[in-house]
Amino acid sequence: MKSYRHPALRSVTLPVVMQALSDPWRLKIVRLMLEAGDRAFTCSDVPMDVGKATRSHHFQVLREAGLIRMRPVGNTCQTTLRREEFEKRFPGLLAMVAAYKGRR
Amino acid sequence: MKSYRHPALRSVTLPVVMQALSDPWRLKIVRLMLEAGDRAFTCSDVPMDVGKATRSHHFQVLREAGLIRMRPVGNTCQTTLRREEFEKRFPGLLAMVAAYKGRR
DNA sequence: GTCGATGTTCGATTTTCTTCGAACTTTCTC
DNA sequence: GAGAAAGTTCGAAGAAAATCGAACATCGAC
Numbered sequence: 001m002k003s004y005r006h007p008a009l010r011s012v013t014l015p016v017v018m019q020a021l022s023d024p025w026r027l028k029i030v031r032l033m034l035e036a037g038d039r040a041f042t043c044s045d046v047p048m049d050v051g052k053a054t055r056s057h058h059f060q061v062l063r064e065a066g067l068i069r070m071r072p073v074g075n076t077c078q079t080t081l082r083r084e085e086f087e088k089r090f091p092g093l094l095a096m097v098a099a100y101k102g103r104r
Numbered sequence: 105m106k107s108y109r110h111p112a113l114r115s116v117t118l119p120v121v122m123q124a125l126s127d128p129w130r131l132k133i134v135r136l137m138l139e140a141g142d143r144a145f146t147c148s149d150v151p152m153d154v155g156k157a158t159r160s161h162h163f164q165v166l167r168e169a170g171l172i173r174m175r176p177v178g179n180t181c182q183t184t185l186r187r188e189e190f191e192k193r194f195p196g197l198l199a200m201v202a203a204y205k206g207r208r
Numbered sequence: 209g210t211c212g213a214t215g216t217t218c219g220a221t222t223t224t225c226t227t228c229g230a231a232c233t234t235t236c237t238c
Numbered sequence: 239g240a241g242a243a244a245g246t247t248c249g250a251a252g253a254a255a256a257t258c259g260a261a262c263a264t265c266g267a268c
Contacts, residue, residue, distance in 0.1 A: 001234065002246065010208040014201070018126035022119050023226085043245065054227050056246060061225095075235040075244050091203060092196040097118070099195060104114040105264065106216070127256085147215065158257050160216060165255095179214045179265040 001072030004063060009082070009089040012066040017090060020065035021097065025050065026058050030067060033081045034098040042076040105176030108167060113186070113193040116170040121194060124169035125201065129154065130162050134171060137185045138202040146180040 021027050029046050033039075043055055050058075059079065062068045066086060071078045087094060125131050133150050137143075147159055154162075163183065166172045170190060175182045191198060 001244085013207055014204045015126050015128050015131055018122045018131075019225095022122035022126055024119050025226095027119055027122075044243090050226090051228055052245065053229075053247085056244095057226080060246090072234095072245095075233095077245070089208075090200060092200040096194060096196040096200065100118045103117055104193075105214085123255095129256095148213090154256090155258055156215065157217080157259075161256075164216095176215095176264095179263095181215070 001075060001077065003072060004070045004077075006069060006082075007064060007066050009066045009085045012089065014090070017065045017067070017093070020061050020067060023058065023061075026062055027097070029058065029062060030081070030094075030097060031100070033068070033079075034094060038080065038083075040078040040080050042078065044076075105179060105181065107176060108174045108181075110173060110186075111168060111170050113170045113189045116193065118194070121169045121171070121197070124165050124171060127162065127165075130166055131201070133162065133166060134185070134198075134201060135204070137172070137183075138198060142184065142187075144182040144184050146182065148180075 021030065025048050028048070032046060033041060043052075043059055046055075048055055048058075059068070059070065059077070063070055066082060066089070069080050069082050071080075081094075083094065125134065129152050132152070136150060137145060147156075147163055150159075152159055152162075163172070163174065163181070167174055170186060170193070173184050173186050175184075185198070187198065
């Protein structure tokens with residue numbers, strides 16, 4: 001596995017985060033991880049109806065938006081939310097995402 | 105002036121809101137209005153380095169994301185945030201946007 | 209009524225996303 | 239080592255978004 005580049009949260013801008021969360025698949029990933037507490041996921045743990053190239057791309061976008069941390073473990077990528085750091089930079093954002101209940 | 109269509113907040117989804125706020129100009133508009141309390145703006149009140157067609161487009165996107173309310177007054181459009189409604193649907197989002205301090 | 213200002217709409221262009229398949233690398237298992 | 243599994247990378251194709259200029263409509267002022 002490759003090792004991943006993670007941006008410092010200070011350098012992440014709000015438009016970039018908003019862009020990352022504007023895609024339904026990526027929003028789903030983040031919400032799944034929010035629900036799952038601090039459990040780590042691999043890319044293929046997240047059910048998505050797209051090819052693996054696309055899946056890889058979405059994880060990359062989330063990573064570059066400072067939302068997730070990816071660590072190579074064996075031939076998988078262990079992925080977790082960057083909760084505390086992210087919360088410091090964008091207070092309340094994750095809570096809002098977690099509270100969101102879809103179309104009403 | 106035309107009269108505008110405003111979506112019910114119930115029908116607005118989070119990805120649509122995120123998409124609306126992922127553009128720097130639109131984020132600027134919203135932040136300007138957040139700072140300005142309940143004062144109404146016209147489109148040309150907001151300094152933006154784009155043509156008026158583009159400006160009109162950005163206001164439309166914000167309107168369709170449920171963020172702003174536009175009312176024709178004379179030959180201008182009086183624009184205000186849909187604060188309370190929006191806050192009910194996406195609690196904490198506007199506060200987070202208001203608190204955002206740019207790149208650090 | 210004519211003019212200037214404010215916006216909107218339309219069509220076209222450019223840029224940015226999303227998605228895919230194919231080829232590749234790394235790692236685990238047999 | 240051979241084969242399978244998990245991801246990544248690399249184009250390429252298609253869809254969506256941003257931007258503009260030009261034409262248009264509406265309103266206020268003169």
